[in-house]
Amino acid sequence: MDDIAILGVGMHPWGKWGRNFVEYGEKAARDALTDAEVGWDEIQFVSGANSVRCGYPGYVSASTFANALGFTGCQLASSYAACASGATALSIARAQILSGVCDVALVVGAESTPKGFFAPNAGERHEDPDWLRFHLVGATNPTYFALYARRRMELYGDTSEDFAAVKVKNSRHGVFNPNARYTKEYDVDDIANSPMVADPLRLLEICATSDGGAALVVSSLEWAASRGVDNPVRVSGISTVSPTYPNSVIELPYLASDSWAAAGDETMTFKDNIAARAYEEASVSPEDLDFAEVYDLSSAYELDWYEHIGLCERGDAAKLLRAGDTALGGRIPVNPSGGLGAFGEAVPAQAIAQVCEMVWQLRGEAGHRQVEGAKVGLSINHGMFGHGSSVICTR
Amino acid sequence: MAAVEGLFTLDSDEPRLIGGRARSRGSYFFPKSLAGSDPACLGDEIEEVLLSRTGELWSYTTGEYAPPAPYVIPGDEFEPYVVAAVRLAEENLVVLGQVVEGVSVEDLSVGMEMELVIDVLYSDEEHDYLVWKWAPVGTSENGEQ
Incomplete structure (x- = not known):
């Protein structure tokens, strides 16, 4: 797969601002254009990552953001793919660029979130797994995160202290991030003293829901060169694959896993598939990574990712963590941005924010959270109904 | 009455979940309406089955x-x-x-x-x-x- 260039990045700081999501997206877009030294009137295509929590303007995000910046007659596409929405919007922009439909595009996602648990759409919908799991079981998102966490404790001997240590690490990283929502450094006692939400996970270990916005200006390598940008950060791989049947892990929001009675193998899971496709597209292997931005929906969830992206064998993630390998200054820092632990989740903006962090890291502009000499980064996430994504950036 | 009909039996001694099974492939689904995630079941007949208790x-x-x-x-x-x-x-x-x-x-x-x-x-x-x-x-x- 050919690469495209990332010319500019921008973010609206994460928080619980309670304002119109369009403001966040517009601010992020303007910052990305300024960073890229590209005029809004030069953008030929806007790829929007939709919000399902901000009414109709959220469903037509590309048009909404283009309107906020001023309608210029550029091409638009709006898409939704749960947590993978931002990477999906980027993949559409890449396809437009590589097929020659456009040279330069803007990718934007933003959201304003309600307080508390994410809830399904209203109505009596007996065929909707998302509705059924709340109504019949009271299974919230943290229910699933906790089931995975407990499974790690049983299978691999991970402890509550290991999970807390993930949060401690990410909070140390987040201190250095001006766009993070939580910039307090937590210690293990803070976490142990926070209320239990879904045993064994406590409040400080579960990703909050946040407001935020993020944007990218991307172009063909030729267009970048024509602007004098000869060594841009490149998008080298994007994965937006579906799960492969049978996936033995019970995924959000289903009441049951796939059955592997007929098909046998339980070793490959959805999370493995997402990473594998990104590595393949980018012709990169786990040993090549200098850092990773992974979706720490819970503290324990980050450990799952170490294994699924190939940083270690299945079951060895806590060893990496305990050795300090995944902290800034370690062998392979994970979530130098502070991750979702420091940000919370603003769904359509989050995968784009992960790419923003990769760009700052690969340009050497990440300040106190800089991974020295970073050349290759991977971001990855995983959402509801079999949507997940991964992006590999190189320079 | 069942909170949602069609997902389980109300037999008080031996209640069972109602799932789907692809007749020739043999894979199971719950609920039955989610049958189809196995690509090998394309065109296979999905029968209603009672799952293990x-x-x-x-x-x-x-x-x-x-x-x-x-x-x-x-x-x-x-x-x-x-x-x-x-x-x-x-x-x-x-x-x-x-x-x-x-x-x-x-x-x-x-x-x-x-x-x-x-x-x-x-x-x-x-x-x-x-x-x-x-x-x-x-x-x-x-x-x-």
Whole structure:
């Protein structure tokens, strides 16, 4: 797969601002254009990552953001793919660029979130797994995160202290991030003293829901060169694959896993598939990574990712963590941005924010959270109904 | 009455989940309406089957805070509950469900034998709305040994 260039990045700081999501997206877009030294009137295509929590303007995000910046007659596409929405919007922009439909595009996602648990759409919908799991079981998102966490404790001997240590690490990283929502450094006692939400996970270990916005200006390598940008950060791989049947892990929001009675193998899971496709597209292997931005929906969830992206064998993630390998200054820092632990989740903006962090890291502009000499980064996430994504950036 | 029709039987002694099975491929689904995730089942006939009543505890957790609607808080005040994911013996399907009242996480361990029971999810003036729940084998519905 050919690469495209990332010319500019921008973010609206994460928080619980309670304002119109369009403001966040517009601010992020303007910052990305300024960073890229590209005029809004030069953008030929806007790829929007939709919000399902901000009414109709959220469903037509590309048009909404283009309107906020001023309608210029550029091409638009709006898409939704749960947590993978931002990477999906980027993949559409890449396809437009590589097929020659456009040279330069803007990718934007933003959201304003309600307080508390994410809830399904209203109505009596007996065929909707998302509705059924709340109504019949009271299974919230943290229910699933906790089931995975407990499974790690049983299978691999991970402890509550290991999970807390993930949060401690990410909070140390987040201190250095001006766009993070939580910039307090937590210690293990803070976490142990926070209320239990879904045993064994406590409040400080579960990703909050946040407001935020993020944007990218991307172009063909030729267009970048024509602007004098000869060594841009490149998008080298994007994965937006579906799960492969049978996936033995019970995924959000289903009441049951796939059955592997007929098909046998339980070793490959959805999370493995997402990473594998990104590595393949980018012709990169786990040993090549200098850092990773992974979706720490819970503290324990980050450990799952170490294994699924190939940083270690299945079951060895806590060893990496305990050795300090995944902290800034370690062998392979994970979530130098502070991750979702420091940000919370603003769904359509989050995968784009992960790419923003990769760009700052690969340009050497990440300040106190800089991974020295970073050349290759991977971001990855995983959402509801079999949507997940991964992006590999190189320079 | 069932809180949602068509997902489980109301047989008080031997309640079962109602799933789907691809006739020639042999893969199982729950609920039956989700049949189709196995690409090898394309065109296969999906028959309705009653799933195993017992299985191994795959994982478990608690709900310490009240979930949003459409969860209905039974009674006047929210009480924390336990959720289990149980791997059905025959079908190798991991199925979620609440655990019967009176069983705490301290009573559970991964791998233990669990069985399906029918219990009240919530009530209004006219009906008890019923659902499947998981109970450690040998535990009665009200959680007493």
